[in-house]
Amino acid sequence: MDFEPRQSLFMLMGSHYIPKDNPSIPLGEDAHFFSHEAQVIGVADGVGGWASKGIDAGEYARELMRNAAECVYNSRQHDVDPKRVLLEAYKKTRHAEGSSTACIVSLAGDLLRAANLGDSGFIVIRRGKIFYKTEAQQCGFNHPYQIGRRHSKSIGNNPDEAEDIVLVAEVGDVIIVATDGLFDNVFKEDIVTMVEFCLKEKYSPPEVIAYALALAAREKSLQKDTTSPFGVAAREAGVGRHSGGKYDDVTVVVAYVFYASQFG
Secondary structure, three states: OOOOOOOOEEEEEEEEEEOOOOOOOOOOOEEEEEEOOOOEEEEEEEOHHHHHHOOOHHHHHHHHHHHHHHHHHHHOOOOOOHHHHHHHHHHHOOOOOEEEEEEEEEEEOOEEEEEEEOOOEEEEEEOOEEEEEOOOOEEEOOEEOOEEEEOOEEEEOOHHHOEEEEEEOOOOOEEEEEOHHHHOOOOHHHHHHHHHHHHOOOOOOHHHHHHHHHHHHHHHHOOOOOOOHHHHHHHHOOOOOOOOOOOOOEEEEEEEEEEHHHHO
16 A cells, blocks of 8 residues: 655654673673654564574674664665665674564654564554554564674574564554563553553653663563463464563663654
């Protein structure tokens, strides 16, 4: 379906990141960036299974996001194609080994576009309800689509396999872009409840909501006797019972949608 922008909107963004407590990988395995000038958000989650091979997949995720940010800044355009950014970043990520999921979201006019590969993703909350939520791309339970390199060779999936998403944004939308550390631990209904609670406060910039959501995910991930989205998904996939949350790095980027005229 073809869309044409009808009005000029603007995302005000803020983020928070909580890496796992792992002295051998102190920076964790997530990476992200956002640009108010280009109106783009990117998150990546290095696949933790590489640790058994002595590879820090966080290095791959960080290089991927640095290259994505560089591609965005060099484009000097306000109409960014997320899949093109992902493809170019992937081609330039040649030093680090490992693999990563990725989600890149852009706003141009009132068109929200995204390329999502794997089990990171985003939610759009509109008027207190879930308007849209990405579905994870997985080869099997807890085995997400991923892109990467090993011994100078491409491995995993192709960036072209990322899902293309186009939505019409509205003023008042709240967009949450995050790694699976959030989505595996906090139910989407609880995300909405937390966002709405924070929005009722007098001063609640996006980084405050990002912090609150990331902290809630971390706390849930440490609980052993709770029901989590990850546990529900495990049962539905027939892989046995999983009690409690899933300990993981947590990255959350929150964006409020306003009229662009409000920001000059």
